[in-house]
Amino acid sequence: MSDQTVQQLAEVVKIPLERLLEQLKEAGLSANTPDDVISEDEKMQLLAHLRKRHGKDGGESKTVPRRVTLERRKVIEIKQASVPGTATKTIPVEVRKKKTYVNKRDLVETVETKPPVRPQPAPEEKPSVPTAEPAIAAEQKAKPAEVVEPVAETAPPAVEARPASPAEAPQEEFEEEAAVQVVEEADAAARGAVTRLETVKVKEAKEGKKAKVEKAVKGKETDEAAKKKISERDRRVEESINRTAEKVRQQALQKQETLHRKKQRDDGVFSEGRDAPRRPKKKSKTTPQRSGSPFESKHQFEMPAAPIVKEVTIPETILVSDLANKMSVKVAVVIKQLMKLGIMATINQSIDQDTAAILVEDMGHKAIMQSDDDLEKEMLAEAQSEENYPEVPRAPIVTIMGHVDHGKTSLLDYIRKTRVAAGEAGGITQHIGAYQVKTDHGAVTFLDTPGHAAFTAMRARGADVTDVVIVVVAADDGVMPQTKEAVEHARAANVPIIVAINKIDKPDANPDKVMQELSVINVLAEEWGGDTQFLKISAKTGQGIDDLIEALIVQTEILELKAPVQGPASGIVIESRLDKGRGAVATVLVQKGTLESGQMVLCGHEYGRVRAMFNENGKAIKEAGPSVPVEILGLSGTPNAGDEFLVVQNERIARELAKHREERKRTTRHAAQQASKLDEVFSRMTAGEVASVNLVLKTDVQGSLEALRGALVDLSTSEVEVKVVYGGVGGINEGDVNLALASGAILMGFNVRADATARKLIEEKGVDLHYYSVIYEAIDEVKNAISGMLAPEIKEQIVGLAEVRDVFRSPKFGAIAGCMVVEGYVKRNLPIRVLRDNVVIFEGQLESLRRFKDDVNEVKMGMECGIGVKNYNDVKVGDQIEVFERTEVKRVL
């Protein structure tokens, strides 16, 4: 561009001449008339002045400083000759790198890479006092600017006021779209947050979204429309967030409610099984809330305003913990209540039905008594078919008893050998605890457990299987103590007796003597006017054995033994064992119905499907009818001999019943222990429960047995009968305990003690055992028990037991027993008894108690000591010294 006059310049830049002259003057230029020539340099001088002045005035200073604050902005001056031959022009250029525009505090400038959009003035609002500056700067537009941008402030207002260029319009749309997208993203983020049930995150998303939206929208424009958009988006975002937050809250509430219910269930609020209120069905996700606030469903369980009266079913015995559970209270509460009733019980202790009932009523609930039998009957009724099947005659079940060596085993062997093995040629005879023999008149089943001990042990477990007892007496030996025991045990069980006088082949056999001796104990032969069949046999030669079997058949006819053949089987477990290869093997005796292979059976507290059945010859069989012993495989475990077995319809019932029995076994132990206590005779008598007091009596000598038996039986009144179910001489053994258990009897030891095995059983089963050393004490106690006048009891407690291992003679003390204390402790000043074979042979005091050379007061279990017994010098090795203590116990009825 060549030099111009002021007039020309004014025309070019389109400002009044006067104004230009004035500006020239202000700039200190010499040109002051319209015709003065202005050089290029002067033009630049004028531009610089104007710029300077604008900077001072503010004009665009509001925007400039914001921009110049950008550190990366670089202003350079480019010298360029716009027209060849003319002087080069200096163009100030501001270089801004896009990235460096980021200004965190002012987002408007961060987003923009172009000059900020200002409110567009209407064309007439053009500045009334234009300056030369824009015109000069406008020239820069022509220059190439790929990497540089024109300085924003050099753009004339007209340029700024023009509508957005076509290039800017899509950019604007894009930004709007971006903003919407941000909103959508935020929404999506919020939805994502909702699904994770994280309210906090939702909040964050909310804030994040807002910021983004603001950024985006502000970056675009700040006019009213934009604000409206922002507020509209804000509202939408807000709504979306609120919606998601609401969802989150509802889900949290649902979760809370579920937990609340679970806790209530755990606390036992709904612990009443079937009676418990049903849980409301879980709402499906799509099901809308019924109405109102989402908190509506939170408290479906409301604190009751009045105490809840529960109907508490109480079985015969119940564990403290179970009782607490049934009343939905803590165990500690029940224990406390029991203490108030004077009962100290622990959580695992079982209490009887009456106590439980009192406690339940005390706690404001209703007690419903339930007998275990009822419960089991109910379950059994469900398990078994109700149908009554016709009964047909069945084989008798026979047990052989007798004294040692009188020929029980020989008799059984002979019968089995001749009858079973012969009949089942090739079969491998095996011991399965019972077997059946076929005769011309019918079959007979023998229990292969000879002896009254096994018989009574079985009875003690509640299994009265035997129909007939054969008492074997050796003709050359006569009636012996165990012969009498056998008779008494058979009588206690109310089982008819057949006497087999064995060894008749022997030259010194004297059957008459046997008959005579038996008549003394009231076993009278038919030919002597009695009702007992006597057979003379020889287990060795087989003489008379056919007659014996025939007699058995006759007895069966008299007894009219019958059982149904049809229907589900039931019976008794004879014995069981665990076989390495076959698992649990049980011999069962079918009493009713027919047992078939493949059926589900319940045996005591074991159950299982019968995988296979074998008879006594090891032959697999498919079914077994009444009185048939059979070995079965497939049970879950080994049941006890004497357990009942029965066929049930399905496994579920079998499992439930087995579990119930197991539980009952656990809880009824305590109850069983109280079954036959002398203390309770009167109360049970008055309650109409007992009409007889059964006693098992063991004494030191025959004389005291007879005296005691007679005196005790004489105590019988019109209301109660005192029965000595068994009386014998000698220490109390396992058989005696089993007999007492089987016949609900009280055990009495007169100057005798129970042996170790018997003591263990007594403790385990809780049999009531009383020791006496004076006859009238025993008589008085039974008398008082049945008359309800129980005097304070002088209770003897055995505190220790020492075994004599050696005996020394001392000139000073006489016989000194070198002992080992095997139970409890030995105390010097306590009374003692000397026992020989569990029979009391001396009662007195200790003279000396020593450990090594020292006199001591007490010696504990596991220690050795020297004992001198006062006034007794006959202590022998193997004797026992029992130390006891007498305490007075007040009786409570």
Ligand SMILES: Nc1nc2c(ncn2[C@@H]2O[C@H](COP(=O)(O)OP(=O)(O)OP(=O)(O)O)[C@@H](O)[C@H]2O)c(=O)[nH]1
């Ligand atoms: N002469 C003869 N001897 C017999 C007879 N019965 C058994 N014996 C013998 O008597 C002895 C004892 O017989 P067992 O059958 O073992 O007697 P048990 O009663 O079973 O004996 P325990 O099992 O110890 O109680 C054996 O030596 C038999 O051989 C018989 O009828 N005549």
